[in-house]
Amino acid sequence: MKIGIPKGLLYCKYYPFVNNFFSELGAEIITSEDTNREILDLGVKFSVDDACLPVKIFHGHVASIKDKCDFIFIPRFMEVDKGQSICPKFCGLPEMVKNSIPELPQIITEPIYGLNDKKLWEFSRKIGKRLKKDRKSIEKAFIDSLAIQKKFNVGKYDKNYKLKIALVGHPYNIYDNFTNMDIIKKLNKMNIGVVTEEYVEKESIDEEVNKLFKRPFWTFARNSYGFAAHVGEHKKVDGIIYISSFACGIDSVVIELIKDKLNNFPILVLKVDEQTGEAGVETRIEAFTDMLERRCS
Ligand code: SF4
Structure with missing residues:
Protein backbone atom coordinates (compact mmCIF):
# COMPACT_ATOMS: atom_id res chain seq x y z
CA MET A 1 0.00 0.00 0.00
CA LYS A 2 1.47 3.34 -1.07
CA ILE A 3 0.30 6.48 0.70
CA GLY A 4 0.97 9.84 -0.87
CA ILE A 5 1.71 12.72 1.50
CA PRO A 6 1.75 16.21 -0.04
CA LYS A 7 4.40 18.48 1.49
CA GLY A 8 2.12 21.51 1.61
CA LEU A 9 0.30 23.61 4.23
CA LEU A 10 0.76 22.20 7.76
CA TYR A 11 3.00 19.33 6.68
CA CYS A 12 5.98 21.39 7.92
CA LYS A 13 4.66 21.21 11.49
CA TYR A 14 3.13 17.76 11.71
CA TYR A 15 5.11 15.54 9.35
CA PRO A 16 6.89 13.59 12.12
CA PHE A 17 3.54 12.23 13.36
CA VAL A 18 2.03 11.65 9.94
CA ASN A 19 5.02 9.97 8.30
CA ASN A 20 5.72 7.71 11.26
CA PHE A 21 2.08 6.75 11.76
CA PHE A 22 1.55 5.59 8.19
CA SER A 23 4.94 3.87 8.05
CA GLU A 24 4.24 1.89 11.21
CA LEU A 25 0.93 0.81 9.75
CA GLY A 26 2.95 -0.81 6.99
CA ALA A 27 2.49 1.75 4.23
CA GLU A 28 5.12 2.88 1.80
CA ILE A 29 5.25 6.67 2.06
CA ILE A 30 5.43 8.70 -1.13
CA THR A 31 6.08 12.34 -0.26
CA SER A 32 6.12 15.06 -2.85
CA GLU A 33 9.36 16.99 -3.43
CA ASP A 34 10.09 20.22 -1.61
CA THR A 35 8.10 23.01 -3.24
CA ASN A 36 9.67 24.06 -6.52
CA ARG A 37 8.69 25.85 -9.75
CA GLU A 38 7.10 22.72 -11.31
CA ILE A 39 4.96 22.12 -8.23
CA LEU A 40 3.84 25.74 -8.17
CA ASP A 41 2.97 25.63 -11.89
CA LEU A 42 0.91 22.45 -11.34
CA GLY A 43 -0.87 24.14 -8.43
CA VAL A 44 -1.69 27.22 -10.49
CA LYS A 45 -2.94 24.99 -13.30
CA PHE A 46 -5.29 22.95 -11.13
CA SER A 47 -6.58 25.28 -8.42
CA VAL A 48 -9.13 28.05 -8.67
CA ASP A 49 -7.67 31.45 -9.60
CA ASP A 50 -8.57 33.25 -6.40
CA ALA A 51 -7.05 30.67 -4.02
CA CYS A 52 -4.16 31.93 -1.89
CA LEU A 53 -0.61 30.85 -2.76
CA PRO A 54 -0.28 28.14 -0.04
CA VAL A 55 -3.50 26.46 -1.23
CA LYS A 56 -2.31 26.57 -4.84
CA ILE A 57 1.00 25.07 -3.79
CA PHE A 58 -0.83 22.29 -1.91
CA HIS A 59 -2.73 21.44 -5.12
CA GLY A 60 0.62 21.25 -6.92
CA HIS A 61 2.01 18.81 -4.36
CA VAL A 62 -1.06 16.58 -4.74
CA ALA A 63 -0.92 16.67 -8.54
CA SER A 64 2.80 15.79 -8.50
CA ILE A 65 2.29 12.47 -6.67
CA LYS A 66 -1.28 11.44 -7.42
CA ASP A 67 -0.28 8.82 -9.99
CA LYS A 68 2.33 7.22 -7.76
CA CYS A 69 0.15 6.11 -4.82
CA ASP A 70 -2.92 4.07 -3.84
CA PHE A 71 -4.16 6.60 -1.27
CA ILE A 72 -3.42 10.26 -0.81
CA PHE A 73 -3.60 12.04 2.54
CA ILE A 74 -5.44 15.37 2.41
CA PRO A 75 -5.84 16.50 6.01
CA ARG A 76 -9.11 18.15 6.97
CA PHE A 77 -8.08 20.33 9.92
CA MET A 78 -11.21 21.54 11.73
CA GLU A 79 -9.13 23.16 14.46
CA VAL A 80 -5.58 22.96 15.78
CA ASP A 81 -6.16 24.45 19.21
CA LYS A 82 -9.17 23.72 21.41
CA GLY A 83 -11.97 26.26 21.07
CA GLN A 84 -10.22 28.21 18.31
CA SER A 85 -11.12 28.26 14.63
CA ILE A 86 -8.96 27.71 11.61
CA CYS A 87 -9.20 29.22 8.15
CA PRO A 88 -12.16 27.57 6.36
CA LYS A 89 -9.88 26.58 3.49
CA PHE A 90 -8.48 23.87 5.78
CA CYS A 91 -11.91 22.40 6.53
CA GLY A 92 -12.85 22.32 2.85
CA LEU A 93 -9.43 21.37 1.49
CA PRO A 94 -10.37 17.80 0.44
CA GLU A 95 -13.39 19.08 -1.51
CA MET A 96 -11.33 21.81 -3.19
CA VAL A 97 -8.72 19.29 -4.26
CA LYS A 98 -11.24 16.61 -5.30
CA ASN A 99 -13.12 19.02 -7.50
CA SER A 100 -10.03 20.53 -9.08
CA ILE A 101 -7.70 17.63 -9.79
CA PRO A 102 -8.95 14.76 -11.96
CA GLU A 103 -8.16 11.08 -11.52
CA LEU A 104 -7.11 11.11 -7.89
CA PRO A 105 -6.50 7.85 -6.06
CA GLN A 106 -8.59 7.19 -2.92
CA ILE A 107 -8.23 10.06 -0.51
CA ILE A 108 -7.85 10.02 3.28
CA THR A 109 -9.73 12.99 4.68
CA GLU A 110 -10.69 12.04 8.25
CA PRO A 111 -11.23 15.32 10.15
CA ILE A 112 -8.73 16.49 12.75
CA TYR A 113 -10.39 18.22 15.69
CA GLY A 114 -7.48 19.64 17.63
CA LEU A 115 -4.10 18.21 18.38
CA ASN A 116 -4.50 16.97 21.91
CA ASP A 117 -3.80 13.30 22.54
CA LYS A 118 -7.45 12.26 22.80
CA LYS A 119 -8.54 13.95 19.59
CA LEU A 120 -5.53 12.70 17.68
CA TRP A 121 -6.24 9.17 18.87
CA GLU A 122 -9.78 9.39 17.47
CA PHE A 123 -8.37 10.53 14.14
CA SER A 124 -5.71 7.80 14.12
CA ARG A 125 -8.17 5.06 15.11
CA LYS A 126 -10.50 5.93 12.23
CA ILE A 127 -7.68 5.94 9.69
CA GLY A 128 -6.22 2.69 11.03
CA LYS A 129 -9.64 1.03 10.74
CA ARG A 130 -10.06 2.30 7.23
CA LEU A 131 -6.69 0.79 6.32
CA LYS A 132 -7.94 -2.47 7.91
CA LYS A 133 -5.39 -2.57 10.75
CA ASP A 134 -6.05 -4.16 14.13
CA ARG A 135 -6.44 -2.05 17.25
CA LYS A 136 -3.12 -3.13 18.79
CA SER A 137 -1.10 -2.05 15.74
CA ILE A 138 -2.99 1.24 15.52
CA GLU A 139 -2.38 1.95 19.20
CA LYS A 140 1.34 1.25 18.92
CA ALA A 141 1.72 3.38 15.78
CA PHE A 142 -0.20 6.19 17.48
CA ILE A 143 1.83 6.16 20.71
CA ASP A 144 5.18 6.02 18.87
CA SER A 145 4.19 8.79 16.44
CA LEU A 146 2.93 11.05 19.20
CA ALA A 147 6.22 10.66 21.09
CA ILE A 148 8.19 11.57 17.95
CA GLN A 149 5.95 14.58 17.28
CA LYS A 150 6.31 15.87 20.84
CA LYS A 151 10.10 15.91 20.56
CA PHE A 152 9.94 17.92 17.34
CA ASN A 153 10.18 21.70 17.25
CA VAL A 154 10.19 23.43 13.93
CA GLY A 155 10.93 26.89 15.41
CA LYS A 156 14.02 29.06 14.95
CA TYR A 157 15.84 31.09 17.56
CA ASP A 158 19.19 32.48 16.42
CA LYS A 159 21.69 33.61 19.01
CA ASN A 160 24.86 35.67 18.71
CA TYR A 161 23.73 38.02 15.95
CA LYS A 162 24.02 41.78 16.26
S1 SF4 B 1 -5.07 31.39 6.41
FE1 SF4 B 1 -6.31 30.53 4.75
S2 SF4 B 1 -6.41 32.16 3.19
FE2 SF4 B 1 -4.74 32.67 4.61
S3 SF4 B 1 -2.90 31.83 3.66
FE3 SF4 B 1 -3.70 30.27 5.07
S4 SF4 B 1 -5.01 28.95 3.84
FE4 SF4 B 1 -4.67 30.84 2.69
Missing part, protein backbone atom coordinates in the same frame (compact mmCIF):
# COMPACT_ATOMS: atom_id res chain seq x y z
CA LEU A 163 20.51 42.31 14.92
CA LYS A 164 17.49 40.09 15.34
CA ILE A 165 14.29 39.93 13.29
CA ALA A 166 11.00 38.27 14.17
CA LEU A 167 9.67 36.32 11.22
CA VAL A 168 5.87 36.39 11.45
CA GLY A 169 3.24 34.59 9.38
CA HIS A 170 1.60 31.23 8.77
CA PRO A 171 3.96 28.28 9.28
CA TYR A 172 3.72 27.22 5.62
CA ASN A 173 5.05 30.63 4.58
CA ILE A 174 7.77 30.72 7.21
CA TYR A 175 9.08 27.18 6.67
CA ASP A 176 8.64 26.72 2.93
CA ASN A 177 11.90 27.99 1.49
CA PHE A 178 10.51 28.25 -2.03
CA THR A 179 7.55 30.39 -0.94
CA ASN A 180 9.66 32.72 1.18
CA MET A 181 12.65 32.65 -1.20
CA ASP A 182 14.91 31.28 1.47
CA ILE A 183 14.55 34.34 3.63
CA ILE A 184 16.09 32.79 6.75
CA LYS A 185 19.29 31.93 4.85
CA LYS A 186 19.36 35.39 3.28
CA LEU A 187 19.02 37.12 6.64
CA ASN A 188 21.62 34.91 8.30
CA LYS A 189 24.03 35.70 5.45
CA MET A 190 23.56 39.38 6.23
CA ASN A 191 24.46 38.55 9.80
CA ILE A 192 20.91 38.94 11.05
CA GLY A 193 19.34 36.40 13.40
CA VAL A 194 15.77 35.13 13.14
CA VAL A 195 13.20 34.32 15.83
CA THR A 196 9.89 32.55 15.18
CA GLU A 197 6.71 32.29 17.21
CA GLU A 198 7.48 28.81 18.59
CA TYR A 199 10.03 30.44 20.92
CA VAL A 200 7.57 32.69 22.69
CA GLU A 201 5.60 31.19 25.58
CA LYS A 202 1.91 30.59 24.92
CA GLU A 203 1.11 32.70 28.03
CA SER A 204 2.91 35.73 26.53
CA ILE A 205 0.99 35.35 23.27
CA ASP A 206 -2.31 35.01 25.17
CA GLU A 207 -1.49 38.04 27.30
CA GLU A 208 -1.18 40.27 24.23
CA VAL A 209 -4.24 38.77 22.55
CA ASN A 210 -6.33 39.29 25.69
CA LYS A 211 -5.60 43.01 25.62
CA LEU A 212 -7.44 43.39 22.32
CA PHE A 213 -10.94 44.86 22.40
CA LYS A 214 -12.18 41.89 20.37
CA ARG A 215 -10.04 38.78 20.53
CA PRO A 216 -9.34 37.03 17.22
CA PHE A 217 -10.70 33.50 17.34
CA TRP A 218 -8.55 32.07 14.55
CA THR A 219 -5.42 30.26 15.72
CA PHE A 220 -3.10 31.73 13.08
CA ALA A 221 -4.34 35.26 13.77
CA ARG A 222 -3.87 34.85 17.52
CA ASN A 223 -0.36 33.43 17.17
CA SER A 224 0.90 35.96 14.63
CA TYR A 225 -0.56 38.93 16.48
CA GLY A 226 0.42 37.78 19.98
CA PHE A 227 3.97 36.91 18.92
CA ALA A 228 4.60 40.17 17.02
CA ALA A 229 3.01 42.30 19.74
CA HIS A 230 5.06 40.60 22.47
CA VAL A 231 8.48 40.78 20.81
CA GLY A 232 7.85 44.32 19.55
CA GLU A 233 6.49 45.68 22.81
CA HIS A 234 9.35 44.19 24.85
CA LYS A 235 12.00 45.10 22.23
CA LYS A 236 13.14 41.50 22.01
CA VAL A 237 13.93 41.99 18.32
CA ASP A 238 15.07 44.94 16.19
CA GLY A 239 12.39 44.56 13.54
CA ILE A 240 9.58 42.38 12.22
CA ILE A 241 9.18 40.82 8.79
CA TYR A 242 5.66 39.58 8.11
CA ILE A 243 5.38 37.11 5.24
CA SER A 244 1.86 37.34 3.99
CA SER A 245 -0.04 35.41 1.33
CA PHE A 246 -1.69 37.65 -1.21
CA ALA A 247 -5.48 37.42 -0.82
CA CYS A 248 -5.36 36.05 2.73
CA GLY A 249 -8.16 37.63 4.74
CA ILE A 250 -6.57 36.74 8.09
CA ASP A 251 -3.28 38.42 7.19
CA SER A 252 -4.91 41.64 6.08
CA VAL A 253 -6.55 42.07 9.50
CA VAL A 254 -3.60 40.89 11.60
CA ILE A 255 -1.08 43.16 9.84
CA GLU A 256 -3.22 46.21 10.63
CA LEU A 257 -3.62 45.11 14.26
CA ILE A 258 0.15 44.73 14.65
CA LYS A 259 0.90 48.11 13.06
CA ASP A 260 -1.69 49.73 15.27
CA LYS A 261 -0.22 48.16 18.40
CA LEU A 262 3.45 48.80 17.67
CA ASN A 263 3.19 52.25 16.19
CA ASN A 264 6.69 53.21 14.98
CA PHE A 265 8.32 49.82 15.37
CA PRO A 266 10.07 48.73 12.13
CA ILE A 267 7.85 46.29 10.21
CA LEU A 268 8.29 45.00 6.68
CA VAL A 269 5.36 43.21 5.04
CA LEU A 270 6.29 40.90 2.18
CA LYS A 271 3.24 39.81 0.19
CA VAL A 272 3.86 36.67 -1.80
CA ASP A 273 1.99 35.15 -4.70
CA GLU A 274 2.95 33.17 -7.78
CA GLN A 275 4.16 36.33 -9.54
CA THR A 276 6.51 37.50 -6.78
CA GLY A 277 10.04 38.00 -8.09
CA GLU A 278 13.09 37.19 -5.97
CA ALA A 279 15.04 40.31 -7.01
CA GLY A 280 12.30 42.63 -5.76
CA VAL A 281 12.10 40.78 -2.44
CA GLU A 282 15.88 40.93 -1.98
CA THR A 283 15.93 44.68 -2.59
CA ARG A 284 13.23 45.24 -0.01
CA ILE A 285 14.95 43.08 2.59
CA GLU A 286 18.25 44.88 2.03
CA ALA A 287 16.63 48.30 2.33
CA PHE A 288 14.88 47.20 5.53
CA THR A 289 17.97 45.72 7.15
CA ASP A 290 20.07 48.79 6.18
CA MET A 291 17.53 50.92 7.97
CA LEU A 292 17.71 48.67 11.06
CA GLU A 293 21.50 48.91 11.10
CA ARG A 294 21.39 52.70 10.90
CA ARG A 295 18.92 52.82 13.78
CA CYS A 296 21.14 50.71 15.95
CA SER A 297 24.47 52.43 15.17
